[in-house]
Amino acid sequence: MSVPLPTIDQIRDAAARIAPHAIVTPVLRNAELDALAGAQLYFKCENLQRGGAFKFRGACNAVWSLSDEEAARGVVTHSSGNHGNALAMAAATRGIAAHVVVPEGAVRAKLEAIEKAGAILHRCAPTIAAREAKAAEVQQATGATLVHPYADTRVMAGQGSLVAELLAQSQGLDAIMTPVGGGGLSAGCSIAAHGLDPSIAMYGAEPAGADDAVQSLARGARIDHFTPDTVCDGLRTLIGEPNFHALREHQVEIITVSDEESIQAMRLLWQTLKLVVEVSSATVLAAVLKQRDRFAGRRVGLVLTGGNVDIDALPW
Amino acid sequence: MSVPLPTIDQIRDAAARIAPHAIVTPVLRNAELDALAGAQLYFKCENLQRGGAFKFRGACNAVWSLSDEEAARGVVTHSSGNHGNALAMAAATRGIAAHVVVPEGAVRAKLEAIEKAGAILHRCAPTIAAREAKAAEVQQATGATLVHPYADTRVMAGQGSLVAELLAQSQGLDAIMTPVGGGGLSAGCSIAAHGLDPSIAMYGAEPAGADDAVQSLARGARIDHFTPDTVCDGLRTLIGEPNFHALREHQVEIITVSDEESIQAMRLLWQTLKLVVEVSSATVLAAVLKQRDRFAGRRVGLVLTGGNVDIDALPW
Secondary structure (H helix, E strand, O other), rough: OOOOOOHHHHHHHHHHHHHHOOOOOEOOOHHHHHHHHOOOEEEHHHHOOHHHHHHHHHHHHHHHHHHHHHHOOOOOOOOOOHHHHHHHHHHHHHHHEEEEEEEEEOOHHHHHHHEEEEEEEEEOOHHHHHHHHHHHHHHHHHOOOOOOOOHHHHHHHHHHHHHHHHHHHHHOEEEEEEEOOHHHHHHHHHHHHHHOOOOOOOOOEHHHHHHHHHHHHHHHOOOOOOOOOOOOHHHOOOOOHHHHHHHHHOOOOOEEEEEHHHHHHHHHHHHHHHHHEEEEEHHHHHHHHHHHHHHHHOOOEEOOOOOOOOOOOOOO | OOOOOOOOHHHHHHHHHHOOOOOOEEOOOOOHHHHHHOEEEEEHHHHHOOOHHHHHHHHHHHHHHOOHHHHHOOOEOOOOOOHHHHHHHHHHHHOOOOEEEEEEOOOOHHHHHHHHHHOEEEEOOOOHHHHHHHHHHHHHHHHHHHHOEEEEEEEHHHHHHHHHHHHHOOOOOOOEEEOOOOOHHHHHHHHHHHHHHHOOEEEEEEOOOOOHHHHHHOOOOOOOOOOOOOOOOOOOOOOHHHHHHHHOOOOOOOEEOOHHHHHHHHHHHHHHHOOOOOOHHHHHHHHHOHHHHOOOEEEEEEEEEEEOOOOOOOOO
16 A cells, blocks of 8 residues: 555544535435434535535645645645545635646536636546546646545545544434545545544445445455446545555445435435435435444534535436 | 604514524525625525415514404405415414405415414405405404504514524625515515624615606605505515605615516526525525626625415426
8 A cells, every 4th residue: 555544643633634624514414314214314515615516625634744845836636526626626716727637528417516616627548547647647747746536645634634623513423324426535534533533433325326335345456447326426436545445444334325315315305304415425325225224323524525416407 | 754763672573582483594605606606605494484475474473462452353454465464374373254355356375274264365456455345354353463565663673583593503694685566575674684783795686677766765755645666566566655754764775676687597596506596585696697797795695475375387
């Protein structure tokens, strides 16, 4: 594992570092959803974070962790989704350049948002190899620091900062559940939660069509070839190497949900909680409702990761 | 004016009375919307209130203002919308009966929600005369206390409670804007705002197709015959008599907006603020964007009144 996991102290530092820029997102409760689940649910609303997703935390911590000299050369990443946008916004808070490598065929609206946030776009072929090659090329040409979307210590530490807020806002929890994609959120949150209260049970929600984390945990080694097939566009990434180790170390139990279950849960969140959330975020509610007995009577924190949805193309 | 306006002390009492039951809703800010408006906008998210609308505040204050003897006989209202639902939920917090008179032809989903909240429905013909007659009949038969949706001192006091929260959450404001329908919210908020800080300028937003408040203020007397024509279903009521006097006394300036402007603002709130809000709520943002010069550079509180939307029939 070449990328070290963050420590609880690094997560605390991250929280302090991003405080001037990030939003302390609210935690919402809802009597109707509690009754449905038979549990006390605490929704951490990262869809209300800057840029509409938790990704701003990790990107912001990475940007403000750089020395002045490093910062002057900018940052680079390959992501056409929420992380690209978050890195662009984070770079803007420090007034430095952000280079974002995007594959041909990426959603135009997302690219426009990234450009609007001030990033320089670099196009490449839509393969992982082409993205990594282009990012390396930009790094060499500019001296920019690579900020990986999830396999990055500073990014994981930034994501973990939300757990300290959640625990303070809810006066303690029995369990916390996050969606699992690349695993940056799950890793950061697990380290933060157990650093503050080792008794908290950590859970992940993964789409059945992208269950590489479940399979990796079952066989005890990370799967690195897998073609995800799910409507949850934010969770199509494979779990990262350091992230996989964090999930094992912190005994994160993963519950898989069907796309249909996630879409129904998304609808329920819109109608009941009055929040615009992505289908990827809704996996956590789908998982709690699917395994009702497991969560009955417990205080469960659910991380609603983002709200960047095309409201003209809703999945129901 | 037979119904007295609440005093600031009654609003303070209301805030304390509903505190065990109501949610202290978050105030959200958004850099993108601030830039669009050229102002500092503070969104008071009453769509995140219990029942999905600010109406719970007034209904809850009315229910808990009753003596034990009065409470034992229940409460009654005529409203198939958010107030009927709010009164049902408020009555449930005290374990008393709620009677809700609903016109034939009311939206089935809304009626189901009111019944689910525990109310007894009473059907009548879809005219104001029939609704009032049926409510009077229920009152006589049961001894229940009438809780009018807006022309009621306790209801206005309850709605006003949100302003004290908003001012504390925003560290002071130059202006506050609410939508204007029956005027219970606007009256309560104006009295609360000026009781706490007389320098705050009060604004209302009214659909052009339901501008009876604007017309009433212009001619100095309340219009009581008017057929509203607007997509803003929460604002189709005529302004109440005591409410009209409150608006005059507190020099509430009303800005009218077209349905098209409200629908565009609603879309913007969904996409940018990541909140499910009703089109009636979006009138306040539409008004600020329409009169950009008037609000430039000011700290403006905007009350997002509710989020009870049929997500299968969006107006865009």
